[in-house]
Amino acid sequence: MKVHGQPMRTIWIEPDGSSVGIIDQLRLPHVFVTARLTTLEEVAHAIRSMQIRGAPLIGAAAAYGVCLALRKDASDGALEQACEVLMATRPTAVNLRWALEEMRRTLRPLPPSERVAAAYQRAAALCDEDVAINHGIGTHGLPLLQAAWERKGKQGRLNVLTHCNAGWLATVDWGTALAPIYLAHEAGIPVHVWVDETRPRNQGASLTAWELGQHGVPHTVIADNLGGHLMQHAEVDLCIVGTDRTTARGDVANKIGTYLKALAAKDNDVPFYVALPSPTIDWTLEDGVRDIPIEQRDGAELTDISGRLPSGDVVTVRVTPPGSPAANYGFDVTPARLVTALITERGVCAASPEGLRSLFPERARGTET
Ligand code: MRU
DSSP states (O other): OEETTEEOOSEEEOTTSSSEEEEOTTSTTTOOOEEEEOSHHHHHHHHHHTSSOSHHHHHHHHHHHHHHHHHHOOSHHHHHHHHHHHHTTOSSOTHHHHHHHHHHHHHTTSOHHHHHHHHHHHHHHHHHHHHHHHHHHHHHHHHHHHHHHHHTTTOSOEEEEEOSOOSGGGSSSSOSTHHHHHHHHHTTOOEEEEEEOOTTTTHIIIIIHHHHHHTTOOEEEEOGGGHHHHHHTTOOSEEEEOOSEEETTOOEEEETTHHHHHHHHHHTTOOEEEEOOGGGEETTOSOHHHHSOOOBOOTHHHHEEEEEOTTSOEEEEEOSOTTOOOOOBOEEEEOGGGOSEEEETTEEEOSSHHHHHHHOTTOOTTOOO
16 A cells, blocks of 8 residues: 555565564654564564554564564574564454464474574565455455445445554555455545544544545544444444454454444444454354453553644643543454454355355364464
């Protein structure tokens, strides 16, 4: 996708051939800066602090974290230790586990002397796969938007509501939930996106709004609480969100607040789609509400808010009284029954065990990894 008109990805290898370049997402939307990561610890910190975030990008970054660790020490012990450090950074997005398992599977059988080169190769391949997967989600999701536009009699604009940031900033490129939106925009459908601000960290207001703006996609930032009202007044034609972990029966973990949007969508007969890259499926779990680990983060993300002053300075201010405790759950789970369909790189399916297994038949029972 493009930044200031120039195509780029969210993660890359720097010209020195080993360090990892990223867009520092903590500085957006006020400043566009990149950062260079040179050690495992820097990658782990970038994931924890959310300089890089979004399930697929977390997985890609973890793969490069392994590369950087192996440059220092390519032994079995160092490989295991690196995977352990990275696994502990964020608990909900299963892409992290998936990417680390892919790296382990590739690297363990090799002698240490061959591991560094193989690690960089596999990490680069994971990134390319992510781009292809997301583009696939875009092409399979586009007909859903086209159908909605036709149902509307091609009148006015096609209003899509999204939550958090499941755009290209959350992936290596394209995004998941935003991929069909970008393709619809390119195809000439007058798509307009309602962007949930997504408290407490405001990934919608700061990241989704920024990237849609970079691509000229019409959008409006809304308070998280507005979606239900808009749906009651026929101002939302469909919802598309991303996911951090979807179980084998189609329960969907995504950024906190997603569940409430799905409830409102159900009550108002608004289609609620989830864009789902296959590495985000956790085939080992069924009941998402019970079993998906939900990240809890520092309450300061809720009590404090940062923004830009007219002077250009970015400052953080407190919005709650001193002494009021805050609970900061990062994700919630939307049960499969509230999901109209899952949009994957292999096609669109029902959010059900049968639906998922029809697209991923190789995942027959007993072969879960
Ligand atoms: O806490 P974040 O910003 O990493 O959460 C991101 C989301 O919830 C996204 O919707 C999800 O990772 C899907 S990204 C394609």
